[in-house]
Structures are given as structure tokens and as C-alpha cells.
Amino acid sequence: MNAAPQPATLKTHGPRNRVPVVASLLVVALLAASVLVLRRVDRIRGEATLQEVLYLPSAKAVKRLSLGYTGLMADLYWTRAVQYFGGKHHARSKQYQLLEPLLDITTTLDPQLLVAYEFGSIFLAQQPPQGAGDPEAAVRLVERGIRNNPTAWRLYYHLGFIYFQEMKDPKRASEAFLKGSQVPGALPWMRTMAAALAQNAGEAETARYLWTNILNSTDDKSIQQNAIRRLEALRVDDEVMALQNVVDAYRQRTGTTPPNWRALIAAGYMRGIPVDPLNNPYVLREGRVEVANPDDLPFITKGLPPGQEPTLYLKKKPS
Amino acid sequence: MMHRIGAIAFNTFREAVRDRVLYNLVIFAILIVGSSLLVGQISIGVERLVLINLGLTAISLFGIVIAIFIGIQLVSKEIEKRTLYTVLAARPVRRWEFIVGKLLGLIGTLAVNAGLMAIGFFAALLYMTHRFQAADLHLLSALYLIVLQFVLITALALFFSTFTTPLMSAVFAFALFVIGTFAEDLRAFAVMAGGIGKYIATGLAYLVPNFAALNVISQVAHSVPVPGQLVFWNTVYVLVYAAAVTSAAVLIFERRNLK
Numbered sequence: 001m002n003a004a005p006q007p008a009t010l011k012t013h014g015p016r017n018r019v020p021v022v023a024s025l026l027v028v029a030l031l032a033a034s035v036l037v038l039r040r041v042d043r044i045r046g047e048a049t050l051q052e053v054l055y056l057p058s059a060k061a062v063k064r065l066s067l068g069y070t071g072l073m074a075d076l077y078w079t080r081a082v083q084y085f086g087g088k089h090h091a092r093s094k095q096y097q098l099l100e101p102l103l104d105i106t107t108t109l110d111p112q113l114l115v116a117y118e119f120g121s122i123f124l125a126q127q128p129p130q131g132a133g134d135p136e137a138a139v140r141l142v143e144r145g146i147r148n149n150p151t152a153w154r155l156y157y158h159l160g161f162i163y164f165q166e167m168k169d170p171k172r173a174s175e176a177f178l179k180g181s182q183v184p185g186a187l188p189w190m191r192t193m194a195a196a197l198a199q200n201a202g203e204a205e206t207a208r209y210l211w212t213n214i215l216n217s218t219d220d221k222s223i224q225q226n227a228i229r230r231l232e233a234l235r236v237d238d239e240v241m242a243l244q245n246v247v248d249a250y251r252q253r254t255g256t257t258p259p260n261w262r263a264l265i266a267a268g269y270m271r272g273i274p275v276d277p278l279n280n281p282y283v284l285r286e287g288r289v290e291v292a293n294p295d296d297l298p299f300i301t302k303g304l305p306p307g308q309e310p311t312l313y314l315k316k317k318p319s
Numbered sequence: 320m321m322h323r324i325g326a327i328a329f330n331t332f333r334e335a336v337r338d339r340v341l342y343n344l345v346i347f348a349i350l351i352v353g354s355s356l357l358v359g360q361i362s363i364g365v366e367r368l369v370l371i372n373l374g375l376t377a378i379s380l381f382g383i384v385i386a387i388f389i390g391i392q393l394v395s396k397e398i399e400k401r402t403l404y405t406v407l408a409a410r411p412v413r414r415w416e417f418i419v420g421k422l423l424g425l426i427g428t429l430a431v432n433a434g435l436m437a438i439g440f441f442a443a444l445l446y447m448t449h450r451f452q453a454a455d456l457h458l459l460s461a462l463y464l465i466v467l468q469f470v471l472i473t474a475l476a477l478f479f480s481t482f483t484t485p486l487m488s489a490v491f492a493f494a495l496f497v498i499g500t501f502a503e504d505l506r507a508f509a510v511m512a513g514g515i516g517k518y519i520a521t522g523l524a525y526l527v528p529n530f531a532a533l534n535v536i537s538q539v540a541h542s543v544p545v546p547g548q549l550v551f552w553n554t555v556y557v558l559v560y561a562a563a564v565t566s567a568a569v570l571i572f573e574r575r576n577l578k
Contacts, residue, residue: 068500068530069379071372071537079362079369112541115364220363 057101059108066109074110081106081116085123089130096132099124103141107148114152117145119223121158125166135166154217156180157190160197161210170197170206189213208234232277233299236291240303243274243282243289257287276303323412324420331424332431335389347377347436351443370447371458371540374440379465379536381436382429383496386469389428390476391488393421394572415569422477422565429469437462454542460550461539467557468533472496474561475528478568481575499530528560 056062066073081102088096103120107113123131125138142159149155160176163169177194180186189209197206208231215227246269250258258264261273261284273281280292282303291303355370362369441458445451475495479488498505502524509520532553535545 064501064504067497068534069372069376069536071368071540072376074537075358075362075365075369075372078365079358082362110537112537112543113365113368119363222363 056105059101059105062105063109070109074106074113074116077102077106077109078113078116081120081123085132092129094128094133096123096128096134099132100134100137100141107141107144111148114145114149114154117142117149117155118158119220121145121162125162127166135162138162138166151183151185153180153183153186153190156183156186157193157213160193164197164206164210173197204234204237229298233297233301236276236297236300237302239274239276240282240289240291240300244302246270247284247287247289251287258284260284320416324416324423327412327417327420328424328427331393331421332428335425335428338389347381347439350377351440355443355447367444367448368540370444372536374443375458375461375465375536375539378433378436378440378462379468379534382433382465382469383472385432386425386429386472387476387489387492387496389425390473391480391485391492393425393477394418394480395485395488414573418477418481418565418569418572422473422561425473425477426470429473430466433462433466433469452542454544457539457542457544460545461535463550464533464535464545464553467553468530470557470561471499471528471530471533471564474564474568478564478571481568481572495528496530499528500534501531502527502529503531529556533557 056065062073062077063070081099084098084102085096088099099120103116103124106116106120110116121138121142124141125131125133125135127133139159139162142155142162145152145155146159156176156179160173160180163173163176174194174197177190177197181188181190181194193206193209211227211230211234215224215231218224218227246264247258250264250267250269254267258267261270261281264270265272275281276291276297278293278296283290283292285305288306289303290305291297291300294300294304294308351370351374354373355366358366358369358373441451441455444455472492476488476492479491483491505520505524505527509517509524512520532549535549539545
């Protein structure tokens with residue numbers, strides 16, 4: 001038996017055959033080149049790639065196309081809504097055009113996805129750049145959530161929160177809390193909230209109560225962080241007002257502006273130098289109480305240097 | 320008779336396993352663990368939901384795709400390899416026994432496959448939530464209904480493969496799966512339609528396999544229990560429908576000239 005010549009095998013061996021090496025190098029080099037070219041193309045297209053498009057604006061169409069796997073589809077749309085909001089929020093955008101349609105599709109796909117109503121309404125309601133500044137849309141979303149989930153008392157809480165915080169309507173807020181408190185399983189503080197709002201309790205006091213409840217009722221780190229900052233801001237506002245009262249009292253009694261905290265301590269008005277929630281001493285500047293680093297204390301409305309607007313967004317890492 | 324059907328079923332199972340069908344389990348495990356970790360980071364408050372929705376959807380879709388692609392080959396492969404003639408001529412196996420055996424073998428393969436994927440799924444769930452809750456028992460109902468989906472689709476794929484090419488069988492079976500998920504829309508359409516259209520639409524709505532009722536994934540993801548009645552009547556429906564489709568397959572196969 002003679003061995004038959006095997007030209008194919010011979011061709012692929014031997015030192016002269018560089019085809020595999022060249023081909024491999026070409027694959028790597030050309031793929032890398034294509035990435036570079038694509039980046040160039042992206043730069044030319046600019047806005048086009050960033051255009052806000054919902055390819056399927058109809059919630060019902062998306063539902064049909066999901067072939068019955070609506071749960072997974074809803075999760076994907078919810079993730080998209082969160083990512084859309086996060087991206088816009090990060091860019092300090094004031095326009096959130098797709099947020100409502102994305103939440104609409106999410107909740108049509110999965111009407112029981114409570115997180116989408118709860119956090120979605122917060123995203124929609126808060127003023128820009130903290131949110132989309134559309135409390136009416138937020139109310140619509142939560143009301144739809146209540147229709148779909150009549151036993152979810154927490155949705156009434158969110159409804160009341162939006163009425164109180166964003167629409168400054170304590171009457172409707174009180175009604176929402178009261179309705180929610182009548183749902184079986186609702187926690188007792190819902191009734192307390194309704195009563196407090198009906199009695200025109202101080203805004204700061206009510207806000208503190210609301211944020212404390214948010215802080216204690218969520219496991220989500222970012223929501224907790226937001227609530228902590230809100231509570232800190234309320235504390236700063238309270239403390240600045242109290243300190244300002246002390247300074248004013250000193251001024252009235254002595255006729256002079258206290259040059260620093262030590263003068264007030266020596267006069268027996270306070271025991272030590274007051275510090276803010278970030279452990280920085282409050283600053284006393286020409287009789288005005290200010291915080292040392294206003295940029296690190298978002299949401300505060302008191303203790304800001306003259307002319308500085310309140311910061312309405314969370315910094316990544318407060319120092 | 321039972322012995323012969325059992326032998327064919329076992330052989331079908333063995334062949335499917337040799338076809339490396341179970342490779343999808345590795346992809347499944349990576350998909351489910353990877354995506355649940357990823358989505359946990361980029362979304363808010365839906366980690367467990369995503370794991371359940373994604374896990375059960377993947378088990379269902381993987382199974383349906385496998386059911387179609389193996390189901391359509393079961394008969395055609397044997398004809399192509401000319402082994403069918405040997406089986407039917409040289410052994411005392413009747414044609415209908417061959418069809419039923421093939422069907423049961425493939426359903427068995429898919430059930431084992433779903434069982435293994437379910438183990439991976441529950442392991443991922445345990446990893447994420449650290450302990451099982453009573454509500455996790457509802458997931459078993461959803462898994463059972465998914466296996467019923469497999470029974471339906473396998474019967475359909477096998478039915479089409481008795482009279483047309485594998486490619487066309489796959490197209491038909493998949494198309495019927497899609498139509499079946501719209502079964503309830505068809506019924507709603509029938510209610511709105513008038514005249515003869517109403518009767519045609521109603522007839523079609525009841526004729527197509529109802530896959531919509533077998534999908535309770537979204538429900539169990541929210542820990543909503545599946546009524547026992549639904550599980551029972553779905554089981555009866557699937558058995559009756561699959562038996563009807565298989566009878567039709569036998570009818571065609573009996574008349575087919577295999578030489």
C-alpha cells in the first residue's frame with residue numbers, strides 16, 4: 001500500500017506557509033481598526049446616537065411581542081427606566097422625556113411590579129435636576145398602581161408624599177395617608193401622618209417624619225443615602241436657625257456682633273463649638289451662621305453663603 | 320406493547336443526550352448567575368424578580384427550542400439513515416408505537432433537562448436570598464406548567480415532522496407556539512367580530528394550542544400562588560390536546576410510504 005500524496009496536508013505545514021499567522025494578525029488588526037473607525041463615525045453622527053428614541057412606544061405592542069414572558073420584559077424595561085433616569089440625573093439633565101413612557105410600559109407589562117410605581121414616582125416627581133419635575137405624571141403612575149394593587153398600602157404613602165413634598169398640598173396628602181391607613185396591614189404611622197398633615201404640623205417636622213420612614217423601610221442603598229442626606233439637611237436647617245437665634249440674642253443683649261463662637265461660649269450662651277452632621281464646625285461670619293462646606297451638604301436651605309443656591313443633587317461621596 | 324414503546328423512548332433519550340443537548344445547561348448556568356448579578360447592580364429593587372423571571376423564562380425558551388429542533392428530526396433522521404425501515408420491518412414494532420415511543424423519549428429528555436436547569440436555578444436563588452421562603456414552592460407549579468408546554472410543543476413538532484421537511488416542521492411548530500401565546504387575544508377578537516368571522520375566529524381560538532394559560536412565570540415571581548384547579552385542568556388540557564395531535568401524527572405516519 002503506497003501512501004497517497006497529501007497535498008493539502010503538505011501545504012499547511014512547512015516553514016514557508018505564513019497564511020495562518022498573517023490571517024490571525026489581520027483579524028486582530030482589522031477588528032481594532034474597525035473600532036477606531038466606528039468611533040470616528042460616532043463622532044460625526046454626534047447627537048444622532050444619543051437621540052431619545054423608544055422603538056416601541058406602545059406598551060400593548062411590547063406586551064404582545066413578549067410572547068407571554070411579560071415578567072422578564074418588565075424587569076428589562078424597569079432596568080432601562082432606572083438606567084435612563086440615572087444617566088440623565090448624572091448629566092444634570094432637566095429633561096426626562098422617556099421616563100414616563102418607560103414606566104408606563106414597565107407597569108403595563110407587569111402591573112404588580114411595585115418598585116416601579118414606588119421609585120418611578122419619586123423619579124418623576126422631584127424637581128430637576130433631582131427628578132423629572134412632573135408630579136402630575138407621578139400621581140397618575142401611583143394611582144394606576146393603586147388600581148392594579150389595591151392592597152398595597154405603601155402606594156398611598158407615596159401618593160401622599162408626592163402631594164405633600166412636591167405639590168405642597170397637605171389636604172390631599174392627608175387624604176391619601178388616611179385612605180392608605182384603612183388598607184388592611186397598613187402600619188399605624190400612616191394614620192399619624194394623616195393626622196399631622198390635617199393639623200398643619202410644621203413642614204420640617206412632617207418632612208423629617210416622612211424621610212425617617214423612607215430610611216427605615218427600604219433596603220436600597222441609594223434611596224437610604226438620599227434619605228440620610230435629606231435628614232441631615234433638615235438637621236442643619238434646624239441647627240442654623242437655633243444658632244442664629246443665639247447670635248441674635250447675644251447681639252440684642254450686648255449691642256455687638258459676636259466675633260466667634262468662643263465669645264458666645266465665654267458669655268455662657270453655649271458649651272462648645274457647634275458642628276454640622278459632617279463634623280465640621282459651623283462658621284460665624286459677620287453675625288451670620290453658615291456651614292463650612294455647603295457643597296457637601298445637599299438640600300440644605302439655611303446656612304448657605306449669601307447668593308449660593310441650595311444644591312439639589314447628591315454628590316457621589318460626601319467628604 | 321409497553322415494553323416496545325419503552326425501548327424506543329429510552330433510545331430516543333439516549334440519542335438526545337449523545338447529541339450533547341445537555342450542553343445548554345452550562346450556558347444556562349452562566350446566563351442566569353451572570354445576569355442576576357449584573358441586573359442586581361444596574362436596577363433597583365428587582366434582584367429576586369429578575370432571577371425568577373429570567374430563570375424560568377430561560378428554562379421555558381431553551382426547552383421549547385430544544386423540543387422543536389429535536390422533535391422535527393426524530394422521524395426524518397430515521398428515514399434518512401434508513402434505520403426506520405429496519406426498526407419497523409425487522410422488529411415487531413408498530414408504527415404508532417414508534418411515534419408514541421419517540422414522543423415519550425423526547426418529553427423525558429426535556430423533563431430531565433428542565434429538572435437539571437431547575438436545580439441550577441434554585442441554587443442561584445439560594446445564593447441570592449440565602450434561604451428559601453414558603454412562597455418559593457409556587458415556583459415548582461410554574462416549572463410543572465413549563466414541562467406541560469414542552470409536552471405540547473414536542474407533540475406538535477413530531478406531528479409536523481411526519482409529513483413535511485424538518486425546516487418546515489420547525490417553522491410550523493414555532494409559528495403555532497407564537498399563535499398559541501396569542502390564543503386569548505384571538506378569543507377577544509372573536510367576541511368583537513360579527514357574522515361568519517365570529518365563528519371562524521372562535522373556532523381558531525379554540526383549535527390552536529393555548530400556551531398563554533401555561534405561562535404563570537410573572538405571577539409566581541410576585542409570590543402569587545397558582546390555583547390547584549388551574550394546574551389540574553391545564554394538565555388535563557395538555558394531555559387531551561397532545562393525545563389528539565399525536566393521534567393525527569399516527570394517522571399520517573400510518574399512511575406514509577417509507578420505502
